[in-house]
Amino acid sequence: MNNEKIITMQQLNKSHMNDLLSLATIVGWDYDEEEIQTLLVSGTMYGHITEEKTVIACAAIIPYGANLASIGMVIVHPDFRGRGLAKALLIKCMEQTTKNRAIMLIATEQGKPVYDKLGFKNYSHVTKLLGKGNHIKIELDGYSINPLEKTDVEEMLVLDQAAFGSSRVVFLENRIKQAKDSLVLKNRKGVIVGYALTVKKPSNLVIGPVVAQDDEQAMLLIQTIIANNQGSTRIDVIEGKNTIIKELQKLGFQIANRPPVMVKNIEAFPNRNNSLYAIAAQAYG
Known part of the structure; x- marks a missing residue:
């Protein structure tokens, strides 16, 4: 997979289900088809896709009313980390909402440095x-x-x-x-x-x-x-x-x-x- 070239970022849909399940499995997340389907129909998901049409990174944004949105399922395949893919997807997600809307996410240890750079601030945490x-x-x-x-x-x-x-x-x-x-x-x-x-x-x-x-x-x-x-x-x-x-x-x-729960436009x-x-x-x- 290392030699595959990334050719596009695009909106994802149900046809990408197997790749999304594979990504979740690779990073050890407890996802199944129903969970991803709920994400797809509740919000909008974007991903990076290789020439071989393989999804190697993804992120979703889910709007809640006029004043809040949540970003989730931010995953980058381990072979493609360090290339700014997560940052690009996060920016794309944030572009889908209004500037005065608060955006929340629950951060992983790996993702927190990227969220910090994009202006997300620690708000609380979940246990x-x-x-x-x-x-x-x-x-x-x-x-x-x-x-x-x-x-x-x-x-x-x-x-x-x-x-x-x-x-x-x-x-x-x-x-x-x-x-x-x-x-x-x-x-x-x-x-x-x-x-x-x-x-x-x-x-x-x-x-x-x-x-x-x-x-x-x-x-x-x-x-x-x-x-x-x-x-x-x-x-x-x-x-x-x-x-x-x-x-x-x-x-x-x-x-x-x-x-940690992190929020932009806190x-x-x-x-x-x-x-x-x-x-x-x-x-x-």
């Missing part, structure tokens, strides 16, 4: 925890947890916008289609006060997003998912939710890493109401 499902007793204490119904979606989207700070209707509609579990937490009056999604990846069940009004509600959703899954489980908890991290550690979860980053507990995945911010 990636890995564990296994186990049988635990759950006391709902007046709450109910049920599968998301079509009649619940509008109410759930309102909760999510306040939690995330910006509308991500398109992404969530696609994520719900991909989800293994879509759960809503209702209070005694039948009002939705939280929700959680899960996605089954090749290596793990990924929990997220998780939105709730307080720690107790968030743990009820998370515990319900853990109790119904006996395999490997991953959750990326946002900064400041230390009680959730401690509770997960009591259940046998271990911290894998704490990658002054435009939308306000959040502190009800977001876990992100969907690092690719989506």
